[in-house]
Amino acid sequence: TKSYQIAVLSGDGIGPEVVKETIKVLDAVSQTYVFELHYHNALIGAVAIDQANEPLPEHTIAVCKRTDAVLFGAIGDPKYDNDTNAAVRPEQGLLALRKELGLFANIRPVKAYNKLINQSPLKENIIQNTDLVIFRELISGIYFGQKSISADGRAASDLCSYSQDEIENIAHLAFQAADKRNKKLTLIDKANVLETSRLWRRVVQSLAAQYPTVEVEYMFVDNAAMQLILNPKQFDVILTENMFGDIISDEASVIGGSIGLLPSASIGTHTALFEPIHGSYPQAKGKGIANPIASILSGAMMLDHLGEHDAAEAIRDAVLHTINEGVLTPDLVKESTYSTTDVGNKIANHV
Amino acid sequence: TKSYQIAVLSGDGIGPEVVKETIKVLDAVSQTYVFELHYHNALIGAVAIDQANEPLPEHTIAVCKRTDAVLFGAIGDPKYDNDTNAAVRPEQGLLALRKELGLFANIRPVKAYNKLINQSPLKENIIQNTDLVIFRELISGIYFGQKSISADGRAASDLCSYSQDEIENIAHLAFQAADKRNKKLTLIDKANVLETSRLWRRVVQSLAAQYPTVEVEYMFVDNAAMQLILNPKQFDVILTENMFGDIISDEASVIGGSIGLLPSASIGTHTALFEPIHGSYPQAKGKGIANPIASILSGAMMLDHLGEHDAAEAIRDAVLHTINEGVLTPDLVKESTYSTTDVGNKIANHV
Numbered sequence: 001t002k003s004y005q006i007a008v009l010s011g012d013g014i015g016p017e018v019v020k021e022t023i024k025v026l027d028a029v030s031q032t033y034v035f036e037l038h039y040h041n042a043l044i045g046a047v048a049i050d051q052a053n054e055p056l057p058e059h060t061i062a063v064c065k066r067t068d069a070v071l072f073g074a075i076g077d078p079k080y081d082n083d084t085n086a087a088v089r090p091e092q093g094l095l096a097l098r099k100e101l102g103l104f105a106n107i108r109p110v111k112a113y114n115k116l117i118n119q120s121p122l123k124e125n126i127i128q129n130t131d132l133v134i135f136r137e138l139i140s141g142i143y144f145g146q147k148s149i150s151a152d153g154r155a156a157s158d159l160c161s162y163s164q165d166e167i168e169n170i171a172h173l174a175f176q177a178a179d180k181r182n183k184k185l186t187l188i189d190k191a192n193v194l195e196t197s198r199l200w201r202r203v204v205q206s207l208a209a210q211y212p213t214v215e216v217e218y219m220f221v222d223n224a225a226m227q228l229i230l231n232p233k234q235f236d237v238i239l240t241e242n243m244f245g246d247i248i249s250d251e252a253s254v255i256g257g258s259i260g261l262l263p264s265a266s267i268g269t270h271t272a273l274f275e276p277i278h279g280s281y282p283q284a285k286g287k288g289i290a291n292p293i294a295s296i297l298s299g300a301m302m303l304d305h306l307g308e309h310d311a312a313e314a315i316r317d318a319v320l321h322t323i324n325e326g327v328l329t330p331d332l333v334k335e336s337t338y339s340t341t342d343v344g345n346k347i348a349n350h351v
Numbered sequence: 352t353k354s355y356q357i358a359v360l361s362g363d364g365i366g367p368e369v370v371k372e373t374i375k376v377l378d379a380v381s382q383t384y385v386f387e388l389h390y391h392n393a394l395i396g397a398v399a400i401d402q403a404n405e406p407l408p409e410h411t412i413a414v415c416k417r418t419d420a421v422l423f424g425a426i427g428d429p430k431y432d433n434d435t436n437a438a439v440r441p442e443q444g445l446l447a448l449r450k451e452l453g454l455f456a457n458i459r460p461v462k463a464y465n466k467l468i469n470q471s472p473l474k475e476n477i478i479q480n481t482d483l484v485i486f487r488e489l490i491s492g493i494y495f496g497q498k499s500i501s502a503d504g505r506a507a508s509d510l511c512s513y514s515q516d517e518i519e520n521i522a523h524l525a526f527q528a529a530d531k532r533n534k535k536l537t538l539i540d541k542a543n544v545l546e547t548s549r550l551w552r553r554v555v556q557s558l559a560a561q562y563p564t565v566e567v568e569y570m571f572v573d574n575a576a577m578q579l580i581l582n583p584k585q586f587d588v589i590l591t592e593n594m595f596g597d598i599i600s601d602e603a604s605v606i607g608g609s610i611g612l613l614p615s616a617s618i619g620t621h622t623a624l625f626e627p628i629h630g631s632y633p634q635a636k637g638k639g640i641a642n643p644i645a646s647i648l649s650g651a652m653m654l655d656h657l658g659e660h661d662a663a664e665a666i667r668d669a670v671l672h673t674i675n676e677g678v679l680t681p682d683l684v685k686e687s688t689y690s691t692t693d694v695g696n697k698i699a700n701h702v
């Protein structure tokens with residue numbers, strides 16, 4: 001039987017709770033489809049700072065590099081957020097990990113589930129049948145450019161930079177995805193103001209010739225933030241840089257009705273990482289109210305990546321079944337008495 | 352009688368059409384409330400490139416500096432958008448003007464009109480009674496930092512920088528506004544990643560002590576893009592940097608049902624400028640379908656700035672009356688036969 005090595009980085013907040021349910025589901029599906037998953041836990045984030053004095057211990061990087069895929073929970077702790085002078089912060093762990101593993105493309109599919117359509121703040125006719133996917137560049141741009149702070153602390157800067165190669169790497173993936181989907185790619189940028197955006201536009205313009213079946217559209221990020229709500233169905237594949245992708249993809253989560261539904265895959269040169277797009281949600285920690293579906297669907301994306309497509313599909317079926325039966329956490333059903341574990345059990349039993 | 356000098360920069364696309372209606376309304380209200388407005392036209396944007404070979408002629412700056420306020424239309428032309436190598440572009444005119452006039456604070460109020468509530472892609476219960484205002488920093492950040500492109504054109508960068516003074520200037524205005532309104536200020540930043548955001552957070556934290564009546568909240572921009580749609584009523588005054596403000600305020604326009612409703616004021620050291628937040632909307636140019644309300648409400652904000660509060664209020668009343676009577680352009684009422692001019696006339700007659 002095939003066997004896969006999985007690094008498990010549960011991280012902070014609700015991370016450990018949702019990852020636990022995901023492993024439950026993965027274990028169940030691996031029995032049905034006969035393959036083995038071996039888990040290797042490692043520290044990251046605030047818990048890593050607490051236990052090992054650094055947000056991303058060497059050991060964690062080593063574990064990730066020798067495994068087939070990384071299952072990631074969440075990162076972040078409020079005790080660092082308002083401490084603007086903190087020398088070490090949990091997010092550094094995630095950013096450093098992305099860089100170390102070369103995770104250049106973060107892929108975030110967004111879908112409206114019929115059963116949940118009334119959960120969205122958007123009207124039914126606006127979101128029905130929305131099916132888009134965001135390709136966000138993940139290891140460059142303003143996230144990783146040089147930062148500086150003046151000696152007197154009265155001035156600061158962040159550099160946003162991009163190279164043609166960085167853009168080409170992710171653009172090819174996005175074009176290929178568009179070609180397999182509805183053949184439309186929208187580049188989101190701010191080419192009327194930013195030099196880096198003009199480089200993005202030039203690179204995408206020149207690659208377009210290699211994908212003649214794909215229609216390419218260019219949209220300024222301010223307009224895109226509006227269009228995503230006015231008419232999300234106009235999008236198929238969205239391609240964008242790191243910072244805009246962060247904003248646009250969280251915004252897009254409102255289409256599905258809960259950020260607790262959205263998985264993501266990050267494709268890298270050394271490995272791939274799978275994480276829910278929600279954060280550590282510290283207020284919910286330990287209460288059993290966290291929605292495990294985003295993490296479980298991230299697990300399905302991981303199985304796809306490993307080539308276990310049937311098992312991945314089985315998880316998605318089980319999630320749909322659970323949604324249709326209404327076994328859902330309170331983010332989706334007010335006053336729901338179903339807990340994180342209940343939802344995980346339901347999905348695990350179904351696969 | 353009091354008299355004011357107004358620079359009129361109609362600009363590109365639908366700019367001239369909406370500004371024309373605004374002047375009609377301003378002229379009407381100035382008769383009722385007995386003051387004089389003297390207009391001084393000047394070129395900016397693509398029309399300025401066409402007629403004077405530069406997006407912001409010296410003469411235009413001079414006119415703006417010696418007038419009491421600037422009434423601005425729109426800027427931008429599609430012939431420049433996809434030409435990533437264009438040496439001169441219309442937007443440079445607007446950015447240079449903001450810088451020349453020291454327009455450091457762009458103020459964008461967002462309201463849901465009861466009569467138009469069903470126009471929004473958002474559900475009624477989500478947007479009803481929303482009343483927020485965005486304070487966007489306008490002359491610094493990544494818009495104005497150093498840009499570079501490598502000799503071989505394969506790498507580009509944009510620098511985002513902020514100084515404590517720049518942040519304090521606009522933060523004071525935002526705190527004062529919050530104090531007069533619902534006493535809540537939300538700083539939108541990305542302090543978990545950006546050095547400049549940490550500076551923003553530190554500065555706002557330290558000013559907060561001077562405004563003890565105002566509750567201060569800090570929100571990451573990705574979460575804010577989501578919260579603005581999930582629950583816009585949670586916001587009162589939003590304060591943010593230039594690029595985030597551009598994105599968040601266009602996104603917020605969906606609350607009102609049409610970007611054609613949203614005015615803005617830009618407060619500066621030399622003068623103040625008033626413009627609709629919509630752009631040049633070139634597809635609508637010359638068709639008589641452009642909504643003049645955003646520009647007309649910008650005119651009202653201009654009168655407030657000049658101290659003519661009763662006249663400003665009269666314009667807002669007339670706009671409300673026109674909305675309630677349904678004399679509206681097709682962006683708000685599908686298949687409406689009312690034109691830009693009809694709406695302008697209706698409002699002008701009412702004041």
Ligand SMILES: CC(C)[C@H](C(=O)O)[C@@H](O)C(=O)O
Nearest residue numbers: 075076091094246543544573
């Ligand atoms: C935690 C934070 C650094 C991270 C990001 O901004 O990339 C998160 O918001 C995300 O989108 O994965």
Ligand SMILES: CC(C)[C@H](C(=O)O)[C@@H](O)C(=O)O
Nearest residue numbers: 192193222426427442445597
């Ligand atoms: C036209 C463009 C340069 C401008 C901006 O990005 O500031 C516009 O989008 C705005 O918001 O006024």
